[in-house]
Amino acid sequence: MTKSTDEILIQLQKKLNAFGFEPGLTNVGTVEQMGDGVVTVSGLSKVAMGEMVEFEDGSTGFAFNLDEDYVSVILLSTKTAITSGSQARKTGNFLSIGAAEAFLGRVVSPLGEPLDGKPGIKAAKMMPLERIAPGVVLRKSVNTPLFTGIKSIDSMIPIGRGQRELIIGDRSTGKTSIALDAIINQKVARGSRRKQVLCIYVAIGQKQGNVAQIVDKLGEKGALSYTIIVAAGASDGAALQYIAPFAGCAIAEYFLQKGQDVLIVYDDLTKHSFAYRQLSLVLKRPAGREAYPGDIFYLHSRLLERAVCLNEKNGGGSITALPIVETQAADVSAYIPTNIISITDGQIYLESDLFNAGIRPAINAGISVSRVGGAAQTPIMRKIAGPLRLDLAQYRELAAFAQFGSDLDKATQTRLDRGARITEVLKQTNYAPMRQAHQVAIIWAVTNGFLDDIAIDDVSRFEIEFIEYLENVEKKLIDKIDKEEKLTDEIAKDLEKEVIKFKKRFKI
Amino acid sequence: MQKKIKNLVLLSQTKGKLDGSKILTIAKTLGRKELALYYRMLYQKRHEEKVVVKTAIAAPGSLILRVRKIFAGQDIIFPKEPSLIAGLCVQFADFIFDASFQGYFSSIRKSYD
Numbered sequence: 169m170t171k172s173t174d175e176i177l178i179q180l181q182k183k184l185n186a187f188g189f190e191p192g193l194t195n196v197g198t199v200e201q202m203g204d205g206v207v208t209v210s211g212l213s214k215v216a217m218g219e220m221v222e223f224e225d226g227s228t229g230f231a232f233n234l235d236e237d238y239v240s241v242i243l244l245s246t247k248t249a250i251t252s253g254s255q256a257r258k259t260g261n262f263l264s265i266g267a268a269e270a271f272l273g274r275v276v277s278p279l280g281e282p283l284d285g286k287p288g289i290k291a292a293k294m295m296p297l298e299r300i301a302p303g304v305v306l307r308k309s310v311n312t313p314l315f316t317g318i319k320s321i322d323s324m325i326p327i328g329r330g331q332r333e334l335i336i337g338d339r340s341t342g343k344t345s346i347a348l349d350a351i352i353n354q355k356v357a358r359g360s361r362r363k364q365v366l367c368i369y370v371a372i373g374q375k376q377g378n379v380a381q382i383v384d385k386l387g388e389k390g391a392l393s394y395t396i397i398v399a400a401g402a403s404d405g406a407a408l409q410y411i412a413p414f415a416g417c418a419i420a421e422y423f424l425q426k427g428q429d430v431l432i433v434y435d436d437l438t439k440h441s442f443a444y445r446q447l448s449l450v451l452k453r454p455a456g457r458e459a460y461p462g463d464i465f466y467l468h469s470r471l472l473e474r475a476v477c478l479n480e481k482n483g484g485g486s487i488t489a490l491p492i493v494e495t496q497a498a499d500v501s502a503y504i505p506t507n508i509i510s511i512t513d514g515q516i517y518l519e520s521d522l523f524n525a526g527i528r529p530a531i532n533a534g535i536s537v538s539r540v541g542g543a544a545q546t547p548i549m550r551k552i553a554g555p556l557r558l559d560l561a562q563y564r565e566l567a568a569f570a571q572f573g574s575d576l577d578k579a580t581q582t583r584l585d586r587g588a589r590i591t592e593v594l595k596q597t598n599y600a601p602m603r604q605a606h607q608v609a610i611i612w613a614v615t616n617g618f619l620d621d622i623a624i625d626d627v628s629r630f631e632i633e634f635i636e637y638l639e640n641v642e643k644k645l646i647d648k649i650d651k652e653e654k655l656t657d658e659i660a661k662d663l664e665k666e667v668i669k670f671k672k673r674f675k676i
Numbered sequence: 677m678q679k680k681i682k683n684l685v686l687l688s689q690t691k692g693k694l695d696g697s698k699i700l701t702i703a704k705t706l707g708r709k710e711l712a713l714y715y716r717m718l719y720q721k722r723h724e725e726k727v728v729v730k731t732a733i734a735a736p737g738s739l740i741l742r743v744r745k746i747f748a749g750q751d752i753i754f755p756k757e758p759s760l761i762a763g764l765c766v767q768f769a770d771f772i773f774d775a776s777f778q779g780y781f782s783s784i785r786k787s788y789d
């Protein structure tokens with residue numbers, strides 16, 4: 169009995185020792201002014217840019233402007249009211265977010281607090297929000313594909329692991345849908361020979377309802393188990409929205425350090441720019457074009473530079489970034505779109521005209537590019553996608569001429585028919601990403617003219633039934649395409665044989 | 677305006693300390709708005725000049741002597757602050773040196789949050 173009490177006492181003593189209180193110097197300041205989420209503090213002469221500051225009432229913020237006499241602190245969390253004359257103290261910590269495997273499947277705020285009503289998450293490591301992007305020597309060129317499961321993207325605008333591909337378009341043109349499809353499609357990759365891609369979806373300035381819908385959708389498709397959602401809603405204030413993408417990136421870097429592949433979606437950077445502009449205007453920073461502060465380019469370039477493909481010596485992990493930008497009336501020459509287009513390695517351009525005409529995903533293949541290109545494609549996809557681009561380009565040109573209704577020669581008519589069928593095949597509903605081998609089979613069939621005699625209205629039925637047929641009857645071929653990833657003569661011959669066989673069945 | 681008033685505050689000093697007669701002369705030349713800013717800056721400056729040594733019980737003579745030696749030439753006040761429980765807390769310019777039980781306890785509380 170006495171012994172156990174002694175033990176408890178010893179334990180208590182150990183615990184007390186562990187507190188390690190060192191009386192030390194603290195740099196403090198006095199609150200002078202407060203408004204619009206910004207606190208002006210005098211004193212705090214030793215505070216650093218971006219450092220966390222703590223107020224007497226427990227509120228926290230970070231130093232955003234260091235003036236000669238004042239420090240402007242952006243509030244992140246407010247406890248009770250901060251009063252003028254109260255004390256603010258330097259903490260020595262910089263903005264950071266906890267990260268751990270336990271974050272997978274969760275919805276968190278940019279400060280790492282759970283937003284899904286489940287218990288708090290224990291962080292394995294604190295990751296700084298601001299970090300210098302990995303340098304040249306640590307990187308290697310992008311060469312591993314990241315399949316989105318969307319036919320037109322995987323074939324014509326391939327995305328590689330470590331790439332930054334912008335998704336740009338007017339409102340409600342299916343931008344978010346493309347990003348979500350890419351996330352959902354990472355599930356298929358499980359058990360394949362490539363590493364599992366973990367996903368992070370950063371929602372910036374969106375309505376709570378929207379985010380809830382996205383979480384539901386991901387859950388329904390079984391994608392939540394490898395996805396983290398970082399959300400700073402429209403009602404969360406500019407400061408949280410401003411740090412949200414950096415928080416998402418910091419979590420991604422935690423997994424990167426473990427050598428894993430991560431896909432991060434920033435939805436969207438237009439709202440992020442709004443938040444940053446608001447903060448800058450409140451802080452009276454000089455406004456430039458479209459009232460954005462001068463360093464907005466740097467803001468996004470330092471964020472997107474953190475997308476990386478590390479070489480094997482450094483773990484071989486990667487961060488692929490899919491930033492989303494919303495345009496007004498398809499104007500890509502506005503300030504933010506041009507900025508981000510120039511930072512990224514390509515863009516997927518969505519058009520409302522196409523969307524309304526029923527061509528969904530509404531990708532304008534003519535001006536969408538991926539500057540990484542074929543290096544991020546499997547050889548078989550590269551081979552069959554070559555004629556695809558060409559056929560489509562010719563189709564678009566001819567279609568413009570054909571409008572005049574003049575008599576067309578036979579070759580032109582064939583081209584037009586082919587183009588119309590390719591366009592039809594490239595249509596795809598959202599939340600239905602497609603396996604590589606399936607994509608290969610149908611694209612091969614259409615570019616080789618096997619669909620030319622199928623009525624346009626029957627093309628989508630043909631596609632569905634053809635894939636079904638291959639899955640049920642010729643599973644071996646699908647597996648072979650998946651395994652070889654090259655267009656061997658044998659595969660080409662098999663494909664031809666199966667298409668012809670299936671067409672006989674289809675017509676009946 | 678801020679720059680100008682800041683310079684005036686510098687001009688109000690003799691040997692690095694605020695000088696009452698200089699302040700009076702300068703104050704006479706200022707308008708209402710400038711005067712308000714001038715006052716605020718003076719107040720701040722005065723605050724920075726002062727060293728505050730808070731102790732839980734009335735400061736013992738030996739402590740007063742030691743502190744006077746460290747902050748030679750500066751105004752020092754020694755208020756009693758029972759809420760510290762024990763120990764002392766020194767404020768000068770925009771720094772705080774906290775060696776009190778209160779500080780110790782609040783650091784324990786924080787480590788449990």
Ligand SMILES: Nc1ncnc2c1ncn2[C@@H]1O[C@H](COP(=O)(O)OP(=O)(O)OP(=O)(O)O)[C@@H](O)[C@H]1O
Pocket residue numbers: 337338339340341342343344345346494528529530596597598
């Ligand atoms: N490929 C598709 N096929 C059919 N419907 C689609 C497709 N892609 C998107 N949609 C539908 O279009 C609507 C808008 O899509 P989405 O929310 O992805 O667009 P957005 O550009 O992100 O919009 P916002 O500007 O509001 O963010 C949704 O109702 C979605 O279901």
Ligand SMILES: [Mg+2]
Pocket residue numbers: 343344345435
């Ligand atoms: Mg959207």
